[in-house]
Each structure stands twice: as C-alpha cells, then as structure tokens.
Amino acid sequence: KNQVEQSPQSLIILEGKNCTLQCNYTVSPFSNLRWYKQDTGRGPVSLTIMTFSENTKSNGRYTATLDADTKQSSLHITASQLSDSASYICVVFAGSARQLTFGSGTQLTVLP
Amino acid sequence: ETGVTQSPTHLIKTRGQQVTLRCSSQSGHNTVSWYQQALGQGPQFIFQYYREEENGRGNFPPRFSGLQFPNYSSELNVNALELDDSALYRCASTTPGETYEQDFGPGTRLTVT
Numbered sequence: 001k002n003q004v005e006q007s008p009q010s011l012i013i014l015e016g017k018n019c020t021l022q023c024n025y026t027v028s029p030f031s032n033l034r035w036y037k038q039d040t041g042r043g044p045v046s047l048t049i050m051t052f053s054e055n056t057k058s059n060g061r062y063t064a065t066l067d068a069d070t071k072q073s074s075l076h077i078t079a080s081q082l083s084d085s086a087s088y089i090c091v092v093f094a095g096s097a098r099q100l101t102f103g104s105g106t107q108l109t110v111l112p
Numbered sequence: 113e114t115g116v117t118q119s120p121t122h123l124i125k126t127r128g129q130q131v132t133l134r135c136s137s138q139s140g141h142n143t144v145s146w147y148q149q150a151l152g153q154g155p156q157f158i159f160q161y162y163r164e165e166e167n168g169r170g171n172f173p174p175r176f177s178g179l180q181f182p183n184y185s186s187e188l189n190v191n192a193l194e195l196d197d198s199a200l201y202r203c204a205s206t207t208p209g210e211t212y213e214q215d216f217g218p219g220t221r222l223t224v225t
Binding site for chain 2: 105
C-alpha cells in the first residue's frame with residue numbers, strides 16, 4: 001500500500017530559528033515528490049517538486065532534499081518567520097497511476 | 113488564489129441523504145481530482161477524472177462517485193451519507209505536463225448530522 005509518513009506531527013519554534021521536517025514514503029512507482037504549504041483555511045500551495053534525479057531544490061528560505069534510495073525527503077526552513085506558521089504536507093506522485101499520495105502533514109507554529 | 117472554484121462553500125446534511133458538490137477548473141486543465149480532508153489531516157485522494165472518465169481511485173466506497181463535463185467542470189456525489197463523511201472536500205485541477213502540478217480549490221465544508 002502506498003504510504004507517506006511525516007514527522008514530527010507538530011513543531012513549535014521561535015521566529016528566526018531553523019527547522020527540518022521529515023517525510024518517508026513507500027509509493028511505487030515513484031515519479032516526483034513535492035512539498036506543499038497549507039495555511040489554515042486555504043488550499044495547499046506547492047513549494048518544491050523533485051524528480052528521481054534531483055536530490056536538493058530550494059525555494060527562497062525553503063530547501064528540500066530527496067534520497068530516492070532510502071525513500072526519504074526533508075524540508076529545511078531557515079530564518080523562520082511568523083508567516084511560516086502552517087501545515088507542511090509531503091506528497092508523492094506515482095506517474096503511471098497518475099495518483100498522488102499525501103502525508104498527514106506537519107503543523108508548524110512560529111512564535112515571536 | 114487559483115482559478116479553481118467550488119460550490120457550495122458550506123453544506124449541512126442529514127445521515128442517509130445524498131449530496132452533490134461542484135468544481136470549476138482552470139481553463140485548459142483536463143484532469144480534476146477530488147480529495148477529502150478531515151480536520152488536522154492531509155488530503156485523502158478520492159478519485160480523478162481525465163477527459164470525462166475516471167482514471168484513478170483511492171480507498172473510498174462506491175457511494176462516492178463523480179462526473180466530469182466537456183468543459184472540464186466536475187461533480188462529486190456522495191450517497192447514503194454517514195457521520196464520518198463530515199470533512200472538507202477539495203477539488204484540484206492539473207496543469208498539463210510531466211510534473212502534474214495541481215491547483216486546489218477553496219473546498220466545500222460538509223457537515224453530516
């Protein structure tokens with residue numbers, strides 16, 4: 001069964017600090033992995049998309065890594081801001097099935 | 113905001129009733145997916161339509177069904193509503209291309225009492 005597991009479930013950090021969110025997946029066949037940011041009451045917004053051949057991708061203060069061998073990904077946020085408070089969701093795309101498998105998300109809270 | 117719209121915004125139904133939720137996709141997006149999102153959880157894939165045919169389905173019973181129309185708008189129908197069906201239902205339309213980027217709608221909040 002295709003699964004995406006994220007950790008931690010929730011995280012609280014102080015403004016200006018860095019943090020790293022983890023994602024492990026068992027989706028097969030793998031096409032790409034993306035990280036979404038979902039603000040409360042809003043739809044998910046894509047931060048990064050990585051294919052099998054990519055092991056790191058940055059989008060501003062967000063840097064995602066991918067290890068396709070161990071089926072692990074991480075999202076690193078540097079110099080956090082209050083606006084980073086949101087749910088961060090890891091999603092894996094199985095190309096041949098054209099299906100996305102979503103993780104349950106990590107709820108990040110940034111405090112002043 | 114994306115160009116994906118959904119209606120209604122909120123809906124309250126009674127257990128056993130039927131409900132239809134609607135989604136209008138971005139122009140040119142011929143693939144639409146529907147997701148159920150419980151409070152505090154990530155979206156769960158229900159099914160996907162491509163050119164008016166279902167071409168992918170998650171772990172949801174047959175009482176969850178859908179339609180996609182020639183203009184790529186779509187409907188999610190749920191029969192015999194159960195209390196656990198209470199959730200936010202989002203549709204997402206797909207940017208054509210290999211990355212399968214999705215634009216999500218704002219969702220319909222369904223409450224079953």
